[in-house]
Amino acid sequence: MAEKYIARSSAIAARQLGDEMMVMSTADSTFFTLNEVASTIWQAADGCTPLSEIVAGKICQQFDVDWARAQDDAERFVDELSRHGILLLSDQPLTESPVPVSR
Amino acid sequence: MTTVATTTKAVSIEIGGMSIAVRTHDSSFRQLIEHRYAGFVGNSPSPHFEFDIDLYEPSESAPADDELEVKIEDGQWLLKRGDFRARWNPDLKHGQIRQSRSPYAIDCVLRIVHSLILARQGGFLVHAASAIRGGKAFLFSGVSGAGKTTISRLAPRGATLLTDEISYVRRDGNQYVACGTPFAGELARVGENQSAPLSVLFLLEKGLQNKIEPVGTAEAVRRLLRNVLFFADDPQLVELVFQAACEFVSVVPIRRLIFFPDERVWDIIA
Numbered sequence: 001m002a003e004k005y006i007a008r009s010s011a012i013a014a015r016q017l018g019d020e021m022m023v024m025s026t027a028d029s030t031f032f033t034l035n036e037v038a039s040t041i042w043q044a045a046d047g048c049t050p051l052s053e054i055v056a057g058k059i060c061q062q063f064d065v066d067w068a069r070a071q072d073d074a075e076r077f078v079d080e081l082s083r084h085g086i087l088l089l090s091d092q093p094l095t096e097s098p099v100p101v102s103r
Numbered sequence: 104m105t106t107v108a109t110t111t112k113a114v115s116i117e118i119g120g121m122s123i124a125v126r127t128h129d130s131s132f133r134q135l136i137e138h139r140y141a142g143f144v145g146n147s148p149s150p151h152f153e154f155d156i157d158l159y160e161p162s163e164s165a166p167a168d169d170e171l172e173v174k175i176e177d178g179q180w181l182l183k184r185g186d187f188r189a190r191w192n193p194d195l196k197h198g199q200i201r202q203s204r205s206p207y208a209i210d211c212v213l214r215i216v217h218s219l220i221l222a223r224q225g226g227f228l229v230h231a232a233s234a235i236r237g238g239k240a241f242l243f244s245g246v247s248g249a250g251k252t253t254i255s256r257l258a259p260r261g262a263t264l265l266t267d268e269i270s271y272v273r274r275d276g277n278q279y280v281a282c283g284t285p286f287a288g289e290l291a292r293v294g295e296n297q298s299a300p301l302s303v304l305f306l307l308e309k310g311l312q313n314k315i316e317p318v319g320t321a322e323a324v325r326r327l328l329r330n331v332l333f334f335a336d337d338p339q340l341v342e343l344v345f346q347a348a349c350e351f352v353s354v355v356p357i358r359r360l361i362f363f364p365d366e367r368v369w370d371i372i373a
Contacts, residue, residue, distance in 0.1 A: 013346060017352065
């Protein structure tokens with residue numbers, strides 16, 4: 001299975017308030033609220049860490065979930081965000097610098 | 104041959120402490136503006152921004168409900184609708200408007216300009232009624248039909264109505280201030296030119312009883328963004344408005360107000 005690499009798009013505005021991460025596309029104003037798992041993936045999206053490593057190293061360990069299921073959910077999540085231009089998705093490491101997260 | 108000198112006299116319209124002077128050769132149009140914005144017309148010798156207005160005849164323009172376009176090019180905002188064309192350079196503090204005699208055109212330009220000014224300062228215009236009671240301001244936000252005009256009509260004596268349609272929210276240090284605007288809704292009544300620190304923003308819902316419920320942070324931001332007046336799909340502007348909404352929600356309490364439309368609702372508001 002080909003690796004996937006993800007990076008936060010620069011065409012977004014993001015802010016963490018309390019436990020909630022909010023992300024908005026500056027292209028079409030679509031608004032997302034990320035739960036804890038999604039927020040962990042979002043913050044780890046540095047463009048050079050494969051998604052499978054993010055899932056294994058951060059999601060499975062922190063949330064005590066089965067890798068296969070977590071990977072499946074993560075792929076659906078990143079596919080949706082990439083459709084809205086929130087995340088960049090590639091089968092090669094991404095060179096665009098990830099957007100820092102505002103707190 | 105007699106030379107007739109024409110003079111332009113500016114009308115300074117002050118909303119939220121921000122004065123915008125509009126200048127026109129046409130004395131009857133100037134009187135129309137002075138009448139329409141009565142209560143908000145000031146004498147500021149140094150307005151923050153100035154606009155020159157040129158009028159054209161109705162045959163030159165398309166209907167006002169032609170789609171509005173707002174975009175920025177080379178540091179200049181370009182505003183266009185069937186009944187007006189405007190340019191505004193915020194750094195030079197000057198703009199030009201070419202419009203029909205309709206007051207709705209200048210209304211629209213003022214709303215857009217104020218929303219752009221506020222965005223830079225962390226404030227915004229929002230679809231909300233607002234009123235002052237006991238020295239504090241309360242906002243009642245919602246889309247058309249949510250009850251903004253109803254809650255405004257039910258306001259008791261002693262409450263000062265700032266607007267029943269478009270509220271002006273300005274950041275003032277660590278707090279927010281709600282200011283009156285001349286932008287009227289169905290009440291067809293210009294608001295009072297007053298301001299007060301903002302106490303609560305209520306998200307309106309009509310119901311069979313009066314109650315106030317908490318609202319989660321994400322829902323508060325989402326609902327606020329849905330009601331903020333937003334005219335241009337400019338990425339920088341979207342970022343500014345988004346951050347302004349997040350900051351606002353972290354400072355001002357947001358509550359859901361479910362209300363039955365009679366005056367007793369004000370007993371639980373303030």
